[in-house]
Amino acid sequence: MKRILVTGGNGFIGSHTSIVLLQKDYEVVIVDSFINSSRNFYERIKILAKRIDSNLLRRIIFFEGDIRDKNLLEGIFRKSANEGKRIVGVIHFAGLKAVAESLKEPSKYWDFNFIGTFRLIEVMEKYDCRTLIFSSSATVYGCSKDFLISENAAVNPINPYGHTKAAIENFLKNIYDSKSDKWRIACLRYFNPIGAHSTGLIGDNPNGIPNNIFPFINQVAIGKIERLEIFGNDWDTSDGTCIRDYIHVMDLAEGHILSLEFLLENECRFINLNLGTGIGTSVLELVNIFQEENKVKVPFNYADRRVGDIARIVADNGFAYSLLNWKPTKTINEMCKDGWRWQQVKG
Numbered sequence: 001m002k003r004i005l006v007t008g009g010n011g012f013i014g015s016h017t018s019i020v021l022l023q024k025d026y027e028v029v030i031v032d033s034f035i036n037s038s039r040n041f042y043e044r045i046k047i048l049a050k051r052i053d054s055n056l057l058r059r060i061i062f063f064e065g066d067i068r069d070k071n072l073l074e075g076i077f078r079k080s081a082n083e084g085k086r087i088v089g090v091i092h093f094a095g096l097k098a099v100a101e102s103l104k105e106p107s108k109y110w111d112f113n114f115i116g117t118f119r120l121i122e123v124m125e126k127y128d129c130r131t132l133i134f135s136s137s138a139t140v141y142g143c144s145k146d147f148l149i150s151e152n153a154a155v156n157p158i159n160p161y162g163h164t165k166a167a168i169e170n171f172l173k174n175i176y177d178s179k180s181d182k183w184r185i186a187c188l189r190y191f192n193p194i195g196a197h198s199t200g201l202i203g204d205n206p207n208g209i210p211n212n213i214f215p216f217i218n219q220v221a222i223g224k225i226e227r228l229e230i231f232g233n234d235w236d237t238s239d240g241t242c243i244r245d246y247i248h249v250m251d252l253a254e255g256h257i258l259s260l261e262f263l264l265e266n267e268c269r270f271i272n273l274n275l276g277t278g279i280g281t282s283v284l285e286l287v288n289i290f291q292e293e294n295k296v297k298v299p300f301n302y303a304d305r306r307v308g309d310i311a312r313i314v315a316d317n318g319f320a321y322s323l324l325n326w327k328p329t330k331t332i333n334e335m336c337k338d339g340w341r342w343q344q345v346k347g
């Protein structure tokens with residue numbers, strides 16, 4: 001049974017991926033500092049794992065701490081090695097992700113995202129673990145004019161958050177090039193993950209006021225926030241609101257498992273991979289589908305465009321299909337339904 005370290009495994013995407021890893025017979029070691037999640041949420045992950053199969057609980061281990069702390073990371077790798085259960089791969093979610101905050105506090109983003117990854121690589125080298133899946137982002141493309149963006153499009157980020165992701169991708173490519181017979185690395189460029197586990201037991205659970213649109217819609221629908229602000233209705237799109245490529249978090253989780261297995265089973269490689277559906281949905285369409293599907297109201301008003309936003313970004317996901325046979329299966333309606341179920345269960 002292979003043991004995988006999941007940094008940031010108590011967050012939105014990390015928690016769903018950890019559950020799928022457990023179901024696919026991996027052992028999962030989570031490290032998370034709770035900077036954008038809670039201890040309570042880890043209890044939910046355990047409840048879900050137990051509900052699926054009580055044996056899964058024996059295969060999940062949790063460490064509280066910050067990945068910038070090299071001693072902590074070394075301790076995790078050492079403990080596993082001493083138990084005769086070497087960590088064979090890392091899925092690296094831990095990082096900060098709010099574009100607006102990154103504009104105000106760029107140093108914080110370089111520290112958490114870049115330095116965090118730097119420390120992780122140092123410790124992976126030391127413990128001879130050289131398979132890594134990195135959470136990159138479609139943000140690295142910036143303002144591409146391509147109708148569908150492929151991995152070959154120019155990397156041209158337009159905000160500090162995107163710059164940290166692009167710099168990490170470059171750093172990881174340097175690491176790979178330095179020992180291309182040893183490292184296996186995939187940078188997964190996510191588009192807009194939303195939705196939640198179909199049980200409603202886990203979902204996107206940010207600390208404080210949400211930065212991403214979906215938890216915001218959820219909190220407006222349940223009455224915690226008065227109304228949604230839609231940033232700009234004068235974009236060059238069919239209804240004037242921004243178009244994004246929303247992808248169900250469970251499809252995304254599946255993409256991680258397939259990427260991990262591809263890396264573990266094949267020769268050393270470095271890959272950049274888009275994970276999106278290839279379908280564009282405007283913010284207004286998303287709000288309307290959410291309201292219709294869930295029979296709830298989401299009051300909104302239009303506000304000015306945000307600095308660092310772009311009109312449209314939709315994935316060309318052909319490479320992920322040809323390489324991994326990965327194809328997203330869930331519709332935008334299912335994303336809205338599952339995401340809202342999570343909000344209702346959570347309260």
Ligand SMILES: NC(=O)c1ccc[n+]([C@@H]2O[C@H](COP(=O)([O-])OP(=O)(O)OC[C@H]3O[C@@H](n4cnc5c(N)ncnc54)[C@H](O)[C@@H]3O)[C@@H](O)[C@H]2O)c1
Pocket residue numbers: 007008009010011012013014031032033034035036037065066067068092093094095096097112116135136137138190191192193205206212
């Ligand atoms: N959600 C998105 O829209 C999106 C899109 C593209 C890329 N990403 C990237 O995917 C990754 C996961 O995103 P998410 O939506 O699950 O975010 P999240 O905030 O829900 O999860 C991240 C988790 O990492 C933890 N964490 C952060 N810094 C840490 C550190 N230094 N040490 C230990 N734990 C730390 C947080 O407490 C949190 O539990 C992030 O790197 C993010 O940049 C997210």
